[in-house]
Amino acid sequence: MEKTLQNIQKLHEVWSLSRPKELISFDQINFNDLVNSIISSGPFYYYIIDFFDLTLSNISPNIYEIHGLKPETVGLNHILETIHPDDMEFVIQAEAHITKFFYEKLGKHKLLNYKMNYSFRSKGKDGNYILLNHQALLLSLDKNGNSGKSLNIHTCIDHLSNHNTYKISLIGLNGEPSYMNISLDDDGKNKIEFSKREIDIIKLISDGYNNDMIAKKLSISPLTVKKHRSNILEKSECNNTAQLIKNCFQQGII
Numbered sequence: 001m002e003k004t005l006q007n008i009q010k011l012h013e014v015w016s017l018s019r020p021k022e023l024i025s026f027d028q029i030n031f032n033d034l035v036n037s038i039i040s041s042g043p044f045y046y047y048i049i050d051f052f053d054l055t056l057s058n059i060s061p062n063i064y065e066i067h068g069l070k071p072e073t074v075g076l077n078h079i080l081e082t083i084h085p086d087d088m089e090f091v092i093q094a095e096a097h098i099t100k101f102f103y104e105k106l107g108k109h110k111l112l113n114y115k116m117n118y119s120f121r122s123k124g125k126d127g128n129y130i131l132l133n134h135q136a137l138l139l140s141l142d143k144n145g146n147s148g149k150s151l152n153i154h155t156c157i158d159h160l161s162n163h164n165t166y167k168i169s170l171i172g173l174n175g176e177p178s179y180m181n182i183s184l185d186d187d188g189k190n191k192i193e194f195s196k197r198e199i200d201i202i203k204l205i206s207d208g209y210n211n212d213m214i215a216k217k218l219s220i221s222p223l224t225v226k227k228h229r230s231n232i233l234e235k236s237e238c239n240n241t242a243q244l245i246k247n248c249f250q251q252g253i254i
Contacts, residue, residue: 007088008080014096015051015147044155048139049076051147066156068125084121084129090166093184094118097168101182106170108145111138115171117251119157119164131164133157133250160250169251172196180236180251192235194253201228202253206245 045062049055059071067082083091098116102108116136124130133155140148168182178199180192194202197218204214211229215222229241238244 004081004085004088007085007092008077010092011080011088011095012054014092014099015054042156042159044153046151046153047079049150049152051150064125066124066130066154067122082123084123087120087164090164090184091118091120094168097182097184098170101168101170108141110176111141111145111147113172113174113176114138115173117169117171118167119250121164122154130156131158131162157250160246165250167251169253171253172199178253180253194232194235198228198232198235199253201225202232202244202248205229205241206248 043062043066045060045066047056047059047063050057054076056074056076059074061071063069063071063074063079067079069078069082102111102114106114117134119131119133121129122132135153135155137151137153138147138149139151142148166184167180168184170179170182172178175196177196178194180194182191200218201214204217209217211222211225214225218225233240233244236244236247238247
């Protein structure tokens with residue numbers, strides 16, 4: 001238990017590097033619209049974290065079904081305590097790596113244009129560990145570009161895999177490119193970068209569209225779609241579409 005508390009404190013220290021100096025509201029999008037836009041590949045819950053004081057709000061009732069935690073009394077540390085001890089160090093390093101990636105490579109002004117994603121094992125309601133996919137979408141920044149409020153979504157993906165890849169993905173919004181397969185030990189050198197058009201095609205493939213249907217939907221030629229699909233498989237090092245879709249579900253792209 002003492003080790004768990006020490007690790008939680010480390011995570012708090014990572015967040016303290018980019019915490020805002022004042023309480024921030026968000027009004028970029030209606031919260032109900034935001035929640036209704038969530039597409040999940042399994043049972044999930046969500047909450048909003050305010051990095052000013054690390055309090056939670058808008059906690060999904062499903063957190064009880066997954067963790068046995070009551071939404072009316074749950075705090076951030078209760079959720080962090082469910083993380084598998086062997087995955088906690090990865091979560092700490094992943095959060096630090098994401099901050100570094102934005103501050104040094106993308107620019108922290110682009111934080112609102114990305115959804116951050118990785119997975120970890122977490123203790124379920126029955127006491128057994130399950131694999132959760134963590135997605136974080138920042139809703140606000142302070143005037144210095146520090147994190148304000150974030151919508152966090154945790155999805156059970158045991159039906160897709162019981163193996164944690166220990167990789168990070170940054171899913172681009174508003175036309176930004178997406179980055180997959182970021183390792184903690186290679187500083188992003190081996191990351192996979194997908195363009196907005198490639199992400200659009202991946203999503204349509206997952207919806208069952210064939211090449212002709214995708215071409216019509218995106219107003220491009222079937223030959224162009226075929227070329228995009230070939231490039232996508234090559235970039236992702238996937239042998240077929242089924243493997244691609246599985247990996248993209250795991251990494252939060254679809």
